[in-house]
Amino acid sequence: MRIDQIHMADSGKLLSQLADRILYLIDIKGNSEYGNIGDLLGQVQRLRQSLFEIKESDLFEEIDRVEDRVSFLEDRVAEKLSPAEIVNIVRSPQRFTLMDILENVYDSYTELGGEGDCNIDPAIGVARASISRRVKNRLYSHQVMVIGHEKGRGEEYRNAGCARPWGNNKALKYMRVAETEGIPIHFYIFTPGSYPIEDYPGAAQQIARNLYVMTKLKVPMVSFISEGGSGGAEAIGASGLRLMGSRGYYSVISPEGAAAIEGKIREGEKLPRKLLEHCAAQLKITAEDNLKLGTIDRIIQEPPLGARRDDFPFFRRLRYEMLRATDEVVLKTKNFRAFRAYALKRQAEEGKDVPEDFDLFISWSLTDLEKERLLEFRFKKYIELGKGYFIENKNILTQGIRKTKLFASRTYYDLRYGLLRPHHRNVQKVIEEVSGEGSVFLRKVTEPVRAAYDFVFPQPERPSKVIRSGEPERKSIFAEEWDPYVSPLANEDCTVTCPNAAKHGCLDLWVPDLYGEFCGVCPNCGHHFPLEYQWYLENLFDKNSVREFNAHIASCNPLGFQGYSVRLKKDIKHTGRNSSIITFDAEVWGLRLVVAMLFSNFRGGTVGAAEGEKFIRACDIASTTRRPLLAYIHSTGGIRIHEGTLGVVQMPKCTFGVREYNDNGGLYIVVYDNNSYAGPVASFLGCSLYQFGIRSSRIGFAGPRVIRETTGQDVPPDYHSAKNALRRGHIQGIWDRREFKKNLYDALMTLGGPNLYYR
Amino acid sequence: MDINLNDLLRRYRSHPFEDYFVETPHTGVVFFKVKEGQTVKGPSGEWLHRPGTLLYTIERERNVKRMTALWSGQISGIRLDIEGRFVEAGEPLFSIRHQLDKEEIIDRILTQVLYIFSAPQRARYFLTPEISARMEKRSKKGVSVEFGEDVLIMSLMKRDTVVSYEGVPGSLYKVYFNSGDMVEQGAPLLGICSPDKLQYVQKVIHRIRTEWEK
The missing domain is CATH 3.90.226.10 (2-enoyl-CoA Hydratase; Chain A, domain 1)
Incomplete structure (x- = not known):
């Protein structure tokens, strides 16, 4: 290839990269009006079309000019990123995905539960992966289970990372596999929310099942949040340590959803952009906000405008942070003093470059005792979340009385049900057994005598009384309900129509009857009024x-x-x-x-x-x-x-x-x-x-x-x-x-x- | 089955409407929410879960009921004289003139002309292989069925039962279900046309489909 041809090829590549950068800026700003980016993109496209018609020196001069302008705009945008713009960064097709992480953070991986569109749920990616570290020129490899949302590159079947119930079930299945094999789990959260369908077992049920299992999963778990959309994120998010990308967002609801609720926007109407930006800012969704609130543990720094698919230094940092985070979770269970020393060292390294070598190798396998400690730490961590963000009477005296009461009741119940009750049960059991054996012995002696007596003086059989143990005697409902509570709704003198009237032919109901005697239930179809x-x-x-x-x-x-x-x-x-x-x-x-x-x-x-x-x-x-x-x-x-x-x-x-x-x-x-x-x-x-x-x-x-x-x-x-x-x-x-x-x-x-x- | 198709056709051509008379379901004070000549819409949505246009309210015992349209059409003969007055049950209020489209007219003609063979019970239904093969060879309108002939397979709880045709002999004109569908008891399965009327019915329907404007 001739030199000028190489230069031309380079210029083509440069122009393509420039176009990507401009498109990324358009994604972030949500329009092409900012700083005339649209014109800039048009200019780049024109240059690409007339690549071989322009003189080489003129072309490179033009490219330099455009690049300067793009860099200037990038700096300007990065200086003041609004939360709504961060949402746009996260949702940009140029943002890194789970597959990029698997390719660049881990040494090797095998995808589980399907590949591409041949998948239980393409929105959830699972892989068995290995990740290695170098300690004093020696390479140590760890096996991990990687579970995360895969947004893909705009493929429709990926559902933008919205997991269906069976996708979350797939995640749960492989969490259990990791537990069986005793390997840590790395979660990567890239979801705007769970796919809201009620197919078996229902989106809510599946998330609840995942959370329930994760509370006592006996393996170290670390999660990384890029896009944490509410319940969908929690389905794979209740880990021992939660990391977040500096340009990620973690939110209770999508800013669009919040804007629709706050602005009372009707279905199908367009959301005003200002309202959207306002809600995104109010929801405190950025990494800094979440760190302040204590809902995440650490921020992983990304480039100012967020990491993209080819951001290899970021992947290097992510790899380092995931290794460190897993070490921390493991070390906490092993020896608290060692962990403290490690944490202090880690703190000193904060903000510095990623080192080439690790100073020590930490095994990620846990003993039974360490697993118990792991669960204990996880429980303590989550129980403390959100404390201090509600109002509680901080009066020392009141608090003292409350604590004393709590201590007293705990001691009392521990003594009563923890100590005395089992003892009482054991004694009762022994007495029952002894009396049972005694009665058998006595029966042997008295049986022939009793049989002879019954033969001589036969007794008519009487039905025995049925005694239901454990059930208290129920009083008459009239005795109990002389002074019943009647809903204030019953005070209105009017009738209402049952919503099933057309279907079941229910007659209109007089409100005092409905909310009084009928307890708010339609006597015809059984519809329950609130x-x-x-x-x-x-x-x-x-x-x-x-x-x-x-x-x-x-x-x-x-x-x-x-x-x-x-x-x-x-x-x-x-x-x-x-x-x-x-x-x-x-x-x-x-x-x-x-x-x-x-x-x-x-x-x-x-x-x-x-x-x-x-x-x-x-x-x-x-x-x-x-x-x-x-x-x-x-x-x-x-x-x-x-x-x-x-x-x-x-x-x-x-x-x-x-x-x-x-x-x-x-x-x-x-x-x-x-x-x-x-x-x-x-x-x-x-x-x-x-x-x-x-x-x-x-x-x-x-x-x-x-x-x-x-x-x-x-x-x-x-x-x-x-x-x-x-x-x-x-x-x-x-x-x-x-x-x-x-x-x-x-x-x-x-x-x-x-x-x-x-x- | 002695129906004069020409008369039927003429009737629909001269008056392609169905008038639905709206009456009060019970006593109460009526307030109209529509005007004479206004076009109203019936329930919509896949499950007809979105109510139609609000027609009037009727208030009894301080219970204001919102009555919505059950059919699409145009309001005519509205009784504005009873607006805001107490009326008895069954009081006519107005009628909704519903314009029948071509398919509705065809359906109505077919229900009068065809012999409808209904589902004996709730189950999945299939055409017998013989009938299916005959339908594949010839057009379905040409397949004749006799009394007592096995026409359907009823599949329920993994048991297949052959269902014999019990009706007037004729040609199979319309199949109302997709093979393997769960069909409710009493729902139409097959429409049979007597051989003497077959050609004529086909011609009439063809004319309605091609010549009629709407």
């Missing part, structure tokens, strides 16, 4: 048995979300409560239980830091007192978007609480009523082994509008019905509101763990 949560407080539990605790924990506006404080105050004033969850002790026909009730009147029953903390404490109390735990969901709209990722982390946090309670031998029952959607259903509610729905309730992951907008397909009107949830196995039964108490009592008596006080 009732306020107070109705359940009064009718579900024994009279005067409800004792609320932690009512002082209050929601606040931790992100300073504009306009939210006013709305929050309004809700506090309107409901007289501090959060959307009420936690209390109660009794059902004498059976004591702990209840967490999410109700709709306060921010639509959404979950934030205060709600998560109250739920965790309820789990703890139920565990201490050996009582069953009931989560009655009057209504929940998901995670509270105004608390950003502080809300999202309540998903793993509360799931950890539930898992700990279940493993301690508790019984956790969830009952859904009215509407239950999104994050809570996809985590600490959905992970319950026993879930029930009240008739006419709706349960699911995303509402019909979100499904329509995401999948482009309409959903049938009964898509989220309790019946469909039962059909796909999400819930175990549908209860009638009028028989709620009886069903709950039966469930408490028949289901449950071994450590409950009445077992």
Whole structure:
């Protein structure tokens, strides 16, 4: 090849790179008007077309000029990147993907669970990979399981990294494989959210199952977030250490979704760009924001405008950071002193270049004891998330009294159920065995005498009384309900129409009858009209048995979300409560239980830091007192978007609480009523082994509008019905509101763990 | 089956409408939400889950019911004299004149002309291999079926039962299901046309499809 030809080839390559850089800038800014980038792109394209017609020196001069301009614009853009622009960076087709990481960070890999479009779910990539480090000129290799979202290069089948339920199930399957083989897992999160469909087992159920398993997965786990979209991210995100790219985003909801809710934008209408930018800024989605909030552990620096597919120095850094992070998770379990020394050294290295050599080799295999420690550290880490982002009475005296009370009750219950009860059981067992053996011996002696007596004086057979042990004597319903609670809805003198009137021919219902005698249930078709949560407080539990605790924990506006404080105050004033969850002790026909009730009147029953903390404490109390735990969901709209990722982390946090309670031998029952959607259903509610729905309730992951907008397909009107949830196995039964108490009592008596006080 | 197709055709040509009379379902005070001549839409969506145009409200016992259109068409004969007044149940309010399109007219003619063989029970249905082979060889309109002939295979719970045709002999004109579909009990499976009317029916339908404007 001649020199001038080589130069021409170089100029072609240079122009192509320039075009990519300009297109990337257009992606970031969302338009081609900024700094006349559009014209610049036109200029580059013209140069590419007339490559061989322009004099070489003129061509290179022109290229230099364009490059200077592009570099100048890049610097300007990088100086002040808005959160909305960061979202654009993450979603750019030039952004690195999981495949780029597998190619450049790991030495070798074998893809599992499918390749390309021949896949269980192409949006989830799984690979067994090896990653090596050099220590004093010697190469050490580690085996890891890599699980992540694969966004692809615009292939439709990749679904932009939105995992379907079976994709998350595939991830779960290989998490278990890694646990069996005892190798660490590296998660890479590149998802705008989970694909919101209710095909078996349902998006929410699968995420909840993943989270539940991850709470006690006995292998070191490290995750890296590039695009962390709410529940989809959590499905593979509850790891021991969470890293995030400096140009990534981690959010409770997509900025588009938040803008549609905040701006009350109608379906199909275009979102105003300013509103979108405003919401992206309010949600605190950037890596710096998340680090401040404590929802991630470390930031991995990317180039100012974010790493792209061919950013090899970044891949080198990522490799180093993943190795270091896994070392940290492992070291913590081995020896805390060694870990501290390592962490200090690591801190000193912060911001420096990636070294060629590692100073030591750390084995990633763990002993049984270390695995226990690993789980303990993970539990502690997640339980602490979001603390300090709710209002709690910090009065020393009050706190002291509370702590003393807690200590006293813990000691009492430990003594009663942990020490005395097993002893009592053992003694009882011995007495039963002795008396059983004694009676057998006595029977042998007395049998011939008794037989002779019966033969001489035959007795007519009498039916024996049936005694049902453990069930208290039930009083007449009239004796119990002389002073029943009647819903204030019944005070209106009018009629209402049952929504099933056209289908089942239901007659109009007189409201005082409907909300009084009929308990809000259509006597013809059984449709359940919504009732306020107070109705359940009064009718579900024994009279005067409800004792609320932690009512002082209050929601606040931790992100300073504009306009939210006013709305929050309004809700506090309107409901007289501090959060959307009420936690209390109660009794059902004498059976004591702990209840967490999410109700709709306060921010639509959404979950934030205060709600998560109250739920965790309820789990703890139920565990201490050996009582069953009931989560009655009057209504929940998901995670509270105004608390950003502080809300999202309540998903793993509360799931950890539930898992700990279940493993301690508790019984956790969830009952859904009215509407239950999104994050809570996809985590600490959905992970319950026993879930029930009240008739006419709706349960699911995303509402019909979100499904329509995401999948482009309409959903049938009964898509989220309790019946469909039962059909796909999400819930175990549908209860009638009028028989709620009886069903709950039966469930408490028949289901449950071994450590409950009445077992 | 003694139907004069010419009369039928003439009737539809001169009056290609179906008038649906809207009456009050019960007593109450009526407020109209439509005007004379206004075009209204019936329920839409894949599951007809989006309600049609709001026609009127009827209030009884402070319960305001919003009544929506069940058919698409044009409002005619609206009784504005009863606007805001208490009326009895079954009071005529207006009619919705629904213009029949070509396919609707064809369907109506066919339901009157054809003998409909319905599903004896809820199951998956297949045509017997003999009928399928005959249909492949000739056009389906030419396949004749006799009384007692095995025409369908009913598949339920992994058991296949042959279903014999019990109706007037004739030509198989229309198959209303896709092979292997789950069909509800009583839903139409086959449409049979008597041989003497076959050609004439085909001609009429061809004319409707090609000559009629809408």
